[in-house]
Amino acid sequence: MAKKKYIIYTEDFFAQSSFFVAEHILGAYLVRRNGDHVIERMITEVEIYDGLDDRASHASRGITLRNKIMFGDPGYWYVYLIYGMYSMLNIVTREAGYPAALLIRGVEGASGPGKLTQLYNITRDFNGIRADLKCGLWIEEKGIKRTRYAIERGPRIGIDYAGEMWAQKPYRLCLRKRV
DNA sequence: GGAGTGATGACA
DNA sequence: GTCATCACTCCA
Numbered sequence: 001m002a003k004k005k006y007i008i009y010t011e012d013f014f015a016q017s018s019f020f021v022a023e024h025i026l027g028a029y030l031v032r033r034n035g036d037h038v039i040e041r042m043i044t045e046v047e048i049y050d051g052l053d054d055r056a057s058h059a060s061r062g063i064t065l066r067n068k069i070m071f072g073d074p075g076y077w078y079v080y081l082i083y084g085m086y087s088m089l090n091i092v093t094r095e096a097g098y099p100a101a102l103l104i105r106g107v108e109g110a111s112g113p114g115k116l117t118q119l120y121n122i123t124r125d126f127n128g129i130r131a132d133l134k135c136g137l138w139i140e141e142k143g144i145k146r147t148r149y150a151i152e153r154g155p156r157i158g159i160d161y162a163g164e165m166w167a168q169k170p171y172r173l174c175l176r177k178r179v
Numbered sequence: 180g181g182a183g184t185g186a187t188g189a190c191a
Numbered sequence: 192g193t194c195a196t197c198a199c200t201c202c203a
Contacts, residue, residue, distance in 0.1 A: 047198070049198075056198070057198085058198080061188080061189090064187080064188065065187080065188090066186085066187060066188080080186085080187090080198090081184095081185070081186060081187090082184095082185095082186090082197060082198065082199060083183075083184060083185080083197065083199050083200085084183075084184025084185035084186070084197095085183075085184050085185080085199070085200080086184095086199050086200075088198060088199085090198085103198055105198085112199070112200070113198075113199075114199045114200060115199090156198070157198070157199090158197085158198055158199070159198060161196085161197085162198095
């Protein structure tokens with residue numbers, strides 16, 4: 001019996017449109033390997049931050065020391081601290097020079113980006129690191145039956161400051177089990 | 180509804 | 192250098 005092949009997503013995949021990538025990593029697995037300790041859970045919620053025009057994105061005010069990772073190569077982790085307490089985990093999308101990233105907000109059994117990074121023990125040490133086996137944190141497609149799920153879209157969370165137009169855009173995607 | 184928490188970016 | 196702000200979570 002042939003061994004099932006899983007795909008580890010890398011640069012070429014993440015270089016595509018943020019919306020395409022977002023739809024595909026829903027249902028894929030966020031995998032953390034730290035020595036013998038492995039945690040892998042299905043990604044269930046992401047938000048899209050795409051381009052200089054997106055007023056909700058850190059990139060909207062141009063490149064800075066913090067957000068420069070978003071302007072860099074796709075398939076790298078962008079991790080920053082918010083409210084002095086919580087690390088936010090993002091994966092960079094689109095080609096270098098175009099600022100875009102997906103905020104990974106939830107996996108199975110952990111809702112909320114702050115709780116997710118606590119569960120996975122993800123700190124800013126991952127900022128600017130390539131998502132691959134070597135760093136111990138990556139995204140893997142395991143071939144779940146996507147027909148069992150539906151993607152729900154809604155406005156992003158906590159970005160009312162961005163103005164009505166951007167705050168209302170349906171850039172938050174959730175994976176829901178079909179009933 | 181409101182506090183905790185500290186890095187970041189804007190401005191001087 | 193100062194200062195307001197923040198892609199959150201928990202407790203009331």
